[in-house]
Amino acid sequence: QVQLVESGGGLVQAGGSLRLSCSASGSIFRINAMDWYRQALGKQREFLARITSGGTTNYADSVKARFTISRDDAKNAAYLQMNSLKPEDTAVYYCHADFAFRGGYWGQGTQVIVSS
Numbered sequence: 001q002v003q004l005v006e007s008g009g010g011l012v013q014a015g016g017s018l019r020l021s022c023s024a025s026g027s028i029f030r031i032n033a034m035d036w037y038r039q040a041l042g043k044q045r046e047f048l049a050r051i052t053s054g055g056t057t058n059y060a061d062s063v064k065a066r067f068t069i070s071r072d073d074a075k076n077a078a079y080l081q082m083n084s085l086k087p088e089d090t091a092v093y094y095c096h097a098d099f100a101f102r103g104g105y106w107g108q109g110t111q112v113i114v115s116s
Contacts, residue, residue, distance in 0.1 A: 004108075005023050006095050007020070009112045010111075018082050031071075031076060036049045037095075040090060045094065051069045092110065093110050095107040
């Protein structure tokens with residue numbers, strides 16, 4: 001059994017920054033890709049960023065210039081640095097990870113609110 005826990009969400013003014021963390025725990029052999037998604041109220045869950053085990057990253061066009069994904073394999077963690085935040089970035093942010101031999105897991109989400 002594995003678990004993902006996100007943290008770092010909160011209330012921030014437009015133009016500000018937040019750094020989200022995603023921490024994995026449990027019986028972990030290897031974490032393959034780690035992703036960040038978000039879901040705004042009344043909308044579908046949206047892909048934001050991915051980082052592979054080799055460090056390759058890709059981003060949704062909507063956040064490419066403002067968000068940066070990273071990971072620390074020694075800590076079984078991934079991060080999302082979010083800069084120049086906009087009110088439309090308000091959403092619940094979710095971490096997803098693909099665990100070797102265990103498949104994909106989601107975290108419970110962390111709320112981000114960007115005020116104008």
